[in-house]
Amino acid sequence: MSKTPFATRIPTGPDPQDEPPASGIATRAPWDDAEPPRSTVEPRSQETLASDLPPVKTIGPDRNAGSSYLRLRDLFDDEVDEIPPPPAAMRPSATAARRIVDALLAAGVDTFFGVPGGPISPLFDAVMSAPGARMIESRHESNAAFAAMGYHRTTGRVAAVLATAGPGATNLMTGVSAAFAERVPMLVICGDVAWAASGGRLLQDSGPEGIAVERMFGRVTRATVRASRAESAATQALAAFQAATDPLSPGPALFVLPMDIARKPAADVEAPQSQRVTDVPAPPASVAKAARWLAEAERPLVVIGAGARRFAPELRKLLDVLNVPFMTTPQAKGIVSETHPHSLRHGGLAASWWARRYTQQGPDVTLAIGTDLDDCSTGPTPPLVAGRPGRLIHVDLDATVFHRNFMTDLPILADLGGFLRQLYDIVTIEGIRNPRGGALAREIRATSPFDAPEFASDDSPIIAPHRVIADLEKAAPGARFVTDIGEHMLFALHYLTARTPDAFTIHLGLGSMASGIASSIGQAIGDRDRLVVCVCGDGGMQMAGMELLVAARERLKIVYAVFNDARYNMVYHGMKQLYGEGAGWDTPWVDFVMWARSFGVAGARIERPGQITADLLRELTQDGPAVLDVRIDREKRIQGAGRVESLSHMSLRPPPV
Ligand SMILES: Cc1ncc(C[n+]2csc(CCOP(=O)(O)OP(=O)(O)O)c2C)c(N)n1
Ligand SMILES: [Mg+2]
Numbered sequence: 272m273s274k275t276p277f278a279t280r281i282p283t284g285p286d287p288q289d290e291p292p293a294s295g296i297a298t299r300a301p302w303d304d305a306e307p308p309r310s311t312v313e314p315r316s317q318e319t320l321a322s323d324l325p326p327v328k329t330i331g332p333d334r335n336a337g338s339s340y341l342r343l344r345d346l347f348d349d350e351v352d353e354i355p356p357p358p359a360a361m362r363p364s365a366t367a368a369r370r371i372v373d374a375l376l377a378a379g380v381d382t383f384f385g386v387p388g389g390p391i392s393p394l395f396d397a398v399m400s401a402p403g404a405r406m407i408e409s410r411h412e413s414n415a416a417f418a419a420m421g422y423h424r425t426t427g428r429v430a431a432v433l434a435t436a437g438p439g440a441t442n443l444m445t446g447v448s449a450a451f452a453e454r455v456p457m458l459v460i461c462g463d464v465a466w467a468a469s470g471g472r473l474l475q476d477s478g479p480e481g482i483a484v485e486r487m488f489g490r491v492t493r494a495t496v497r498a499s500r501a502e503s504a505a506t507q508a509l510a511a512f513q514a515a516t517d518p519l520s521p522g523p524a525l526f527v528l529p530m531d532i533a534r535k536p537a538a539d540v541e542a543p544q545s546q547r548v549t550d551v552p553a554p555p556a557s558v559a560k561a562a563r564w565l566a567e568a569e570r571p572l573v574v575i576g577a578g579a580r581r582f583a584p585e586l587r588k589l590l591d592v593l594n595v596p597f598m599t600t601p602q603a604k605g606i607v608s609e610t611h612p613h614s615l616r617h618g619g620l621a622a623s624w625w626a627r628r629y630t631q632q633g634p635d636v637t638l639a640i641g642t643d644l645d646d647c648s649t650g651p652t653p654p655l656v657a658g659r660p661g662r663l664i665h666v667d668l669d670a671t672v673f674h675r676n677f678m679t680d681l682p683i684l685a686d687l688g689g690f691l692r693q694l695y696d697i698v699t700i701e702g703i704r705n706p707r708g709g710a711l712a713r714e715i716r717a718t719s720p721f722d723a724p725e726f727a728s729d730d731s732p733i734i735a736p737h738r739v740i741a742d743l744e745k746a747a748p749g750a751r752f753v754t755d756i757g758e759h760m761l762f763a764l765h766y767l768t769a770r771t772p773d774a775f776t777i778h779l780g781l782g783s784m785a786s787g788i789a790s791s792i793g794q795a796i797g798d799r800d801r802l803v804v805c806v807c808g809d810g811g812m813q814m815a816g817m818e819l820l821v822a823a824r825e826r827l828k829i830v831y832a833v834f835n836d837a838r839y840n841m842v843y844h845g846m847k848q849l850y851g852e853g854a855g856w857d858t859p860w861v862d863f864v865m866w867a868r869s870f871g872v873a874g875a876r877i878e879r880p881g882q883i884t885a886d887l888l889r890e891l892t893q894d895g896p897a898v899l900d901v902r903i904d905r906e907k908r909i910q911g912a913g914r915v916e917s918l919s920h921m922s923l924r925p926p927p928v
Contacts, residue, residue: 367501367537368393371460371528372401374505374540378512380431380458381405382422382796384415386442388435390475391462393533395433407796407825410817412439414789416446416523417778418818420455421793424776425751427581429516430793431458437475440484444491445783447523451491452780453577453602456521458512459492465531477527488525493517497527501535504528509542518549519668519686551668553685558693561638561664561681565595566703568636570711572629573597574618574654575606576642578667578687583607583772585691586640592695594704595638596712598626600648602779603641605769613712616720618652620779621764621912623720626652629711638664641687644676647779651916653677666690722909726766730880733904736834740766740806742883743832747804750830751776751794755787755807758841758908759834763806765909784808785815788831792818795827802892803829809861810839816866822896823872829896830888833863836905841914843905848915863900874898 371394375381384407387395398404409415412434419430434443440461450457461484464473477484485495494514498504508526515524565571573595579586583606590597590607598615599606609616616623618630630652637654644654644665654677655661662680665673666687673682683690698704723729727741740762743752753776754763760777769775776794778786791805812833822829834840838857846854864874873891877883877899891897 365536366393366397366533367498367504367535368397368528368533369401370505370537370540371508371533372397372404374509374542375431375458375512376401376403377542378509378544380429380512382407382419382428382430383433384409384418384422384430384793385433385460386410386412386415386435386439387433388439388462388475390436390464390477390530391433391439391460391528392435393530394460394462394528397533398433407792407821409789409792409821411785411789411815412442413444413446413783414785414792414815414818416443416450416457416459417783417786417789418793418796418821419457420446420450420453420778420786421753421776421790421795422797423455423457423793424790425773425794425797428797429456429458429512431460433460434462435475436461436463436477436484437482439475440477440482440487444487445781445785446789447488447525448491449778449781449783449786450523453778454520454522454780456515457523458508458515459488459523459525460508461525461527462533463497463527463529465529478529484525484527488523491523492525493520493522495525495527498529498532501532501537504532504537505540506542509540513545518547519551549686550689551684551686553666553683553690553693555693557681557683558690559697561666561683562694562697562701562703564636564662564664564681565593565638566705568595568634568705569707570629570632570634570636571595571705571708572634572637572654574637574639574642574644574648575599575603576640576644576648577602577606578641578669579603579691580606580641580772582688582691585688585695587611589691589695589698592698592704593708594706595708596629596715598623598629598652600642601764601777602648604764604767604777605774606772608770609768610770612716613709615712615715616768617764619646619648619650620914620916621761621909622650622652623765624718624722625715625720627911628718629715630654630656633659633661635659635661636664637661638666640666640690642667643672646676646918647782649676651911721766722912731904732879734878734880734882734901735907736762736903737766737907737909738880739832739834739877739883739901739903742881743804743806743830744768746883746885746888747802747830750774750802750804751798753777753787753791753794753803753805755805755811756782756784756841757808757811757834757839758836758844758905759806759808759903760787761841761909761912762834765912784811788812788815789818791829791831792821792825792827795822795829796825799827801828802888803827805829805831807831807833808840809833809835809837809858809863812863813858813861816863819867819872819896819898820870823870826895828892830892830899831896832883832899832901834903835860835863835900836903837861838905840905844908845915860902863898867898872896872898874900877901 496511511524511526598618615625618626633656664681665679726737754760867874
């Protein structure tokens with residue numbers, strides 16, 4: 272009966288892969304609707320869920336029966352007061368909360384991620400009743416923010432993230448910090464209790480005398496705005512949105528919405544779109560100088576960072592004519608195809624051997640575009656070699672990146688698209704091109720870029736992590752690959768070949784575990800047609816794997832390839848490198864197929880090379896996400912490409928004097 276010989280089967284209960292959809296699950300996909308889909312897939316009844324699962328033995332007394340069960344009502348002498356229904360003027364269609372949602376819809380925000388709760392309930396209610404708005408309910412607030420980042424990656428659109436007061440807001444911090452570090456626009460809306468501004472003390476108070484959300488998020492947001500009155504709440508929300516989407520400095524912005532204000536009646540608002548400055552041209556003399564330096568260099572190099580993502584077509588056009596070898600940072604992997612004849616693949620963390628060999632010989636002129644040149648972006652492939660003559664041209668819209676990690680010889684403050692077009696014009700019109708670059712790239716590319724050149728045919732009986740990557744790439748051509756944070760990410764970075772700007776995602780701005788797992792959800796929401804393959808670790812899955820429920824509810828085509836090594840492998844190897852022994856943080860071997868199965872999600876245990884195939888992935892993702900529990904060889908590493916190497920570049924040596 273099993274079509275997948277090595278899929279782990281639970282002996283009791285029906286197999287969800289062989290079953291028709293359980294009653295209550297919509298047979299028509301929600302995304303078939305003309306309107307943006309809403310998350311209204313009927314939850315399965317408790318009975319159907321229970322019938323999917325193996326029977327569970329109850330140990331001890333049944334706490335729901337008999338006299339020991341404490342009921343809420345027993346606590347009170349009187350009946351609990353019924354809350355009267357709202358008067359007509361306060362129905363959701365006329366409240367400030369609804370006006371906010373309508374204003375956001377008009378501004379182009381139709382997707383809301385978040386976790387509900389009392390103080391944010393008016394906004395949840397408004398989103399769920401507003402035509403055209405969709406609510407994706409996450410399992411943790413930071414994961415909602417990571418999902419919003421993923422959604423922005425695939426669509427270029429801005430999502431709102433909703434959290435309730437108190438613990439909702441504190442839970443959100445990591446995700447918002449990641450968006451800040453990566454300059455991802457996002458509207459963060461936190462509910463607050465009614466009396467926060469008037470000095471009362473309430474559970475979850477998030478005002479100045481409570482957890483003070485504005486102070487808490489102040490450093491990691493572009494603006495913090497608190498709704499002051501029902502009449503102005505919608506325009507204040509738009510003000511926060513404007514700050515988040517400023518093209519010159521995008522990032523998250525916080526809007527705080529106290530519950531009493533949210534539920535008050537308010538009039539409809541109509542706010543015209545603001546006019547934005549998007550062009551900050553580079554001084555022509557600086558562009559001309561950059562063109563000349565690159566043309567005259569003995570060993571020129573271009574380093575592309577994630578800031579250039581929006582300008583991938585301009586970049587490609589320029590690199591086609593510039594005749595200079597280029598590498599990306601890990602976060603920019605694939606912005607220009609890694610199969611381009613001048614590509615050295617990526618530098619920094621888990622750098623390719625092409626990037627390492629080229630930079631070891633010392634580039635003499637490097638043009639860095641849209642990167643902080645931070646430790647993970649440079650690591651074993653610095654743009655200039657200390658002590659050797661060389662010149663750095665650095666172009667960015669954010670002046671704070673210049674001179675920070677490497678002394679810049681020619682800092683150019685400009686919008687990257689404009690700069691790339693200006694440089695292209697000079698190179699093509701004046702014909703100034705480097706005569707050597709193409710041959711240098713050819714020479715480097717004659718060798719293998721990989722640490723294990725034969726990785727795709729490594730048939731060691733315990734599957735090597737590099738072989739898993741090769742098998743996944745072969746089984747899912749054209750998929751969006753996303754990696755989480757850990758040792759597994761080094762293999763994804765090093766061995767995957769990204770051919771398009773949207774082929775690879777790593778959230779290395781903050782480097783948080785869970786970022787890739789939850790971002791995959793947002794990416795799949797943004798593009799339901801394309802398979803997402805998330806390379807993740809068992810530790811990350813234990814931290815954020817409950818998001819699989821969201822993927823299942825939304826029937827998203829995501830394959831979670833869990834590199835299961837029963838430990839925090841990156842930390843294990845890092846500690847061993849630094850202190851001589853790996854810490855003993857092993858866990859039991861969690862069976863991720865069984866675990867997925869308890870959610871009604873399909874899965875397969877992978878133990879040998881070649882087991883991951885296109886057929887398997889197709890079969891497993893027929894009705895939504897799937898989990899591969901991949902039992903990798905946890906001793907296999909990539910030479911000189913780990914976190915310690917990038918740390919040793921900056922954090923593990925004395926700071927410059
Ligand atoms: C939220 C968070 N906590 C801790 C870390 C530090 N950290 C980086 S990698 C890692 C281990 C990840 O384990 P797993 O997901 O199993 O991946 P593996 O390294 O085993 O491939 C830890 C704890 C982090 N990056 N993010
Ligand atoms: Mg692990």
